[in-house]
Amino acid sequence: xxxxxxxxxxxxxxxxxxxxxxxxxxxxxxxxxxxxxxxxxxxxxxxxxxxxxxxxxxxxxxxxxxxxxxxxxxxxxxxxxxxxxxxxxxxxxxxxxxxxxxxxxxxxxxxxxx
Amino acid sequence: xxxxxxxxxxxxxxxxxxxxxxxxxxxxxxxxxxxxxxxxxxxxxxxxxxxxxxxxxxxxxxxxxxxxxxxxxxxxxxxxxxxxxxxxxxxxxxxxxxxxxxxxxxxxxxxxxx
Numbered sequence: 001x002x003x004x005x006x007x008x009x010x011x012x013x014x015x016x017x018x019x020x021x022x023x024x025x026x027x028x029x030x031x032x033x034x035x036x037x038x039x040x041x042x043x044x045x046x047x048x049x050x051x052x053x054x055x056x057x058x059x060x061x062x063x064x065x066x067x068x069x070x071x072x073x074x075x076x077x078x079x080x081x082x083x084x085x086x087x088x089x090x091x092x093x094x095x096x097x098x099x100x101x102x103x104x105x106x107x108x109x110x111x112x113x114x
Numbered sequence: 115x116x117x118x119x120x121x122x123x124x125x126x127x128x129x130x131x132x133x134x135x136x137x138x139x140x141x142x143x144x145x146x147x148x149x150x151x152x153x154x155x156x157x158x159x160x161x162x163x164x165x166x167x168x169x170x171x172x173x174x175x176x177x178x179x180x181x182x183x184x185x186x187x188x189x190x191x192x193x194x195x196x197x198x199x200x201x202x203x204x205x206x207x208x209x210x211x212x213x214x215x216x217x218x219x220x221x222x223x224x225x226x227x228x
Contacts, residue, residue: 101208
């Protein structure tokens, strides 16, 4: 099993640019989660999907952030326009519905906005 | 609403010493409980989980945790710490029914000294 795959692993961009983070969940998993981790705020849930449908996006900080899951094997998190305060590590995790909430995390994308 | 408290931000132990990391949760029903470990620059890896049954659960890397309903706790233990155990440890709680998102604590950073 390849695990959760995230790309890119590192992203450096300038303020105002669009950033797209990608995630491929574990095959067969029904739920997908996007998290943001910073020193100041710790691990924050941004949004999660179940069967490709967004269930809770209350953690999305503002309209600059959007997430999609066009199919069961792919999701994107987009920031447009990006700001320096968006600098963080963004994690994707997936979970099988039968797994009792056990989530499996990807390696993360370290985003730096200059 | 669910919440998790990890009262120790940072713990330092000597290699070979025993370890206990504290976790208290808030949830009205029987929760799903998890411990994850995060090594520097890595994603979160599941150490162990409790859903029901035996309140002492065994995990990977020699870790165990005990669910104590009366104390709303799920402390993580290891009898003899190895230098490679130095990492950040996160406790998490799931609702058990309905929404399958997790609520994470703020983490405890473990330093192991020779």
